Amino acid sequence: MKSTKFSSIFSTFIFCYLFWILFTWTFTSQELITGAVVSFLVAVLTARFFIHQNAFHLFNPVRFFNLVLYIFVFLKELWKANVDVAKRALNPNLPINPGIVKVPVGLESEYGMSMLANSITLTPGTITMDITEENGKNYFYIHWIDVAEKDREKAGDAIKGTLENWIRRIWK
Amino acid sequence: MIYVAYIFMIIGCFFAFAGTVGVLRMPDAYCRMQSSTNIATLGTLGALLGGFIFSLTLKNTSMALKILFIAIFIIITNPVAGHAICKAAYKSGVKAEKLTCDDYGRDFPNE
Numbered sequence: 533m534k535s536t537k538f539s540s541i542f543s544t545f546i547f548c549y550l551f552w553i554l555f556t557w558t559f560t561s562q563e564l565i566t567g568a569v570v571s572f573l574v575a576v577l578t579a580r581f582f583i584h585q586n587a588f589h590l591f592n593p594v595r596f597f598n599l600v601l602y603i604f605v606f607l608k609e610l611w612k613a614n615v616d617v618a619k620r621a622l623n624p625n626l627p628i629n630p631g632i633v634k635v636p637v638g639l640e641s642e643y644g645m646s647m648l649a650n651s652i653t654l655t656p657g658t659i660t661m662d663i664t665e666e667n668g669k670n671y672f673y674i675h676w677i678d679v680a681e682k683d684r685e686k687a688g689d690a691i692k693g694t695l696e697n698w699i700r701r702i703w704k
Numbered sequence: 705m706i707y708v709a710y711i712f713m714i715i716g717c718f719f720a721f722a723g724t725v726g727v728l729r730m731p732d733a734y735c736r737m738q739s740s741t742n743i744a745t746l747g748t749l750g751a752l753l754g755g756f757i758f759s760l761t762l763k764n765t766s767m768a769l770k771i772l773f774i775a776i777f778i779i780i781t782n783p784v785a786g787h788a789i790c791k792a793a794y795k796s797g798v799k800a801e802k803l804t805c806d807d808y809g810r811d812f813p814n815e
Contacts, residue, residue, distance in 0.1 A: 554773065557766035614719055614746040621726030621739050630735055630800065634807035653783035656741040659734070659790045660783075661808060673808045675790060677738045682805050 540583040545575035617656035631679035635688040637670045644703030709757040716750025
């Protein structure tokens with residue numbers, strides 16, 4: 533079992549406390565003290581599952597700004613994919629062409645990969661099924677509702693689009 | 705302002721409708737999952753965004769913030785369940801109709 537560092541406990545504590553304050557939204561001293569105690573306990577118990585790398589990675593303003601920008605980039609992709617799948621579902625001919633493709637991923641950090649996998653799953657039309665590692669390179673298995681490209685690299689470009697580059701700016 | 709909220713709610717309803725039609729019409733479990741993501745993303749997000757603007761017009765900040773957090777938690781937790789269900793369906797032997805290519809079945813023929 534890995535020993536938990538103070539820095540990771542502290543950043544988990546900040547995260548939990550922020551959520552507590554935003555959820556309760558009452559600023560009496562009772563609420564604030566209870567929140568601090570509860571989030572400290574949660575942070576001590578869960579910091580080692582929550583943080584595997586540098587604890588203050590996201591506290592860098594450039595990365596945080598990129599994370600906020602990423603939300604808007606992602607919403608645009610989400611809208612396009614949603615309209616596409618809604619059109620397919622409502623089309624009388626049901627124009628689908630499903631398949632499972634294997635796509636290479638150029639990200640290294642665990643957070644970056646899980647963020648990309650979750651983004652791909654959230655856009656309708658693509659679901660990440662599994663992640664494997666081969667010869668030091670990571671691959672996603674993606675179920676795709678309309679297989680336009682069977683070639684791995686081209687399919688990867690079509691599915692990931694610009695999302696991967698944006699995530700690389702946040703998590704490397 | 706309140707009409708903007710209505711517009712977002714109508715968009716949410718439309719995508720939830722399209723997703724439901726997709727779930728009923730798609731041929732196999734995996735394609736149905738794809739269509740159900742339609743409901744989970746723009747369906748709920750549209751309705752929640754409408755509720756967010758609606759609660760801002762009521763000048764109720766704490767309600768607006770809670771709605772925003774519901775949206776964030778849906779975005780974080782939904783895909784995890786999504787690929788768990790998809791992988792579990794594949795491993796328990798649910799057959800897909802007319803796959804154009806199946807790299808997963810080729811790499812893991814025993815599963």
